[in-house]
Amino acid sequence: MNFTIEKEVFLKGLARVQGIVEKRNTIPVLSNVLLEGADGELRLTATDLEVGMQSTYPANIRKPGKVTVSAKKLYEIIKELPDNQVSFNAKENCWIEVECGKAQFNIVGLSADEFPNFPKSDKGQFVTLASSLCKEMIEKTFFAVSQDESKYNLNGIFCQLQENTGHLRLVATDGHRLSMIDKSIASTASPQLSKGFILPRKGILELKKLAEEGEGELQLHFMDNNAVVSKDRTVIIMRLVDGEFPDYSRVIPKTNEQQATIAVGSLLHALRRMIILSSEKSRGVKLNFKNNLLELSSSNPELGDAREELDIEYQGLDLSVGFNARYLLDILQVQDQDKICMILKDNLSPGLVKPIKEDGYLAVIMPMRL
């Protein structure tokens, strides 16, 4: 294979696959990117067998063919080249020659035959999502995805089409807090969508990056146990998390006993101040709700303590409750309205947070003992 390509185009393509390639290097070819040249197009493919990505870029293909090479090394090389045409030449025994201006590199690759097969998508029935909507829905739920690899069924976002409203719902939880969003989509029901599925953490990150790249629509469909998302000339395929998502509806409080209305900006900044003196292990901050007043406080036996008062709208009973300030900040950081509603029962029951004007979003957060 032999081709020339604009440096910027090549670099962008290689940058996109960096998040996908296997870092643990258990199977060497998985840390490589597959380059295939044909019909005036260069196709780049990377996979770790869980999440894969394939996209095509315009290139001047002088001799078609395919080869694989370390995605990281090739990216590092291309990044440092001058803005110019890059010439790429695959020679015998998978040796690759990269030339740009007067710089020349010879690197060894692996045969394309060793690279796992990237499934051909059939594009049967698919769901269309606006990029901006997809980005918003992921942003508002992703932070609650569990980081604990042992809780594999919580290592992703649960997606399901709500039959009664026709809304698409995304839910994430780590067993301490939960974040959920419902948004209407123009779509016909499919068995997978109605039953619900869990998108894996790594796949979601790639999906979010794809959604952030310009407007346009994302198309989602399913193949076997995979979700396939395509946009423009890029396809992401991810294996769905094989597990049961917990019955989250039971943890969403139904009664609203003590209800407070709080300005997002002032609570956010107050919490950022309080967290500085919270215990490093727990990040706990105490919230004291009084008549139209919220008193926040934190203390750390090794450092000292902090206190701040906020004017809020609250007519409920006096209530004192501890929360992990990080969890609250995560929620506040993704709000686009200026006020939120905090609905609490007592210091041992889950609290509900949602924007003042219903927009399909809610978060549930479990208190901590301080």
Next chain:
Amino acid sequence: MKTILHVDMNAFFAAVEQQSNPALRGRPIAVTGSEQRSVILTASYEARAFGVKTGMTRFEAFERCRQLILVPANNRLYTHVSTEIMALLKDYTPLVEIFSIDEAFLDLSGSLRLFSGAERIAYLIKSRIKARFGISCSIGIAPNKLLAKLASEQHKPDGLTVFRSTEIPGLLENMPIQELCGIGRRLGRQLQGLGIFTCGQLGRFPLAVLRKKYGVIGDQLHAMARGIDRSPVVPEESSAPIKSVGHSRTLRDDLADRQAICAFLLQLAEMVGRRARRYQVSGRVVTLTVRYADFTTLSRQQAQADYLAGSEEIYRASVQILDSLALEQPVRLLGVRLSDLRFKTGQLPLFPLERRQYMLTEARDCVNDRYGDFTVMFGSLLEQKGKGSHVISPAWRPQGVRNVAVQ
């Protein structure tokens, strides 16, 4: 130059017993573990005169001394007295390193002027301990921990030995190497094999040979023989965080029956879980130790999917390890240990089932804190006798996670 003081209670357990029961004073007594199969833990100086030593079986001890009085250990009393004595030592410097239940190092470098010198502090400590607890102690004063400990060993009971830096080379020249803290019987014999009997000889021995044989320990041995020790006195508050929580116990009878072993593991798991929860840690690695009747001992550990602190979870993990072993002989000792610890934060679980479990454990601990361990317990533990810890571990400390309540 620092001034380090080492204080060592003489025949601590026996002395405490003789103080609490005047009928035992002046008579040969030996404290044995409260378990049936326990050995001699400490002998009074009267019994030592007959040759009764720590570690002897009861039978061996009676062979030496017919009129020996055996006293079962009252561990609670010893830990209580130790806690009081250690608190008293802090009157002279905040730098007190508790070395074991009856030994401590004090860094006096900063408080010499306040109390007019190290020897006066030593006399004050000795007289206060004697007046308040009736116990005598031996004290060593030297420029470092190694030498301070060596000094306190010189005169027992009730001694006070000061090593001045100018005398040290002379003192060490003919000092047998086993006298140094850290050179045990095995290492001592190996060194004797190289023709090294005294610290003087060890200090002059070619360092390269020691290094080749013992690696970095070789350097350390060489330094020790010349009286060099740079280790600081580390008070508990600033010592490294604990790495594990564990309990082990010798069984009343050797057990071969799986069910009986499991029942015992449940008890150990409860003890480990309680202590972990009290100090708000949870751990990801569970280790099971099994010692067979012939004293061969094996330990197996397993990383868990999640951080645990619940007694049931620790029990389940240890049974799983047990079932992966093919037991070759009846079991003499069992141990359960939780490691790879992290701090728990007080965060309550969101999902109802986990939350109920969390609250249940919390309520149970609350009752047991108030009314004693094992007040509310697993039904299968009801029949077991003598639950809880019966031996003071060498790592016992008056405060923190290592403060294990003993029966």
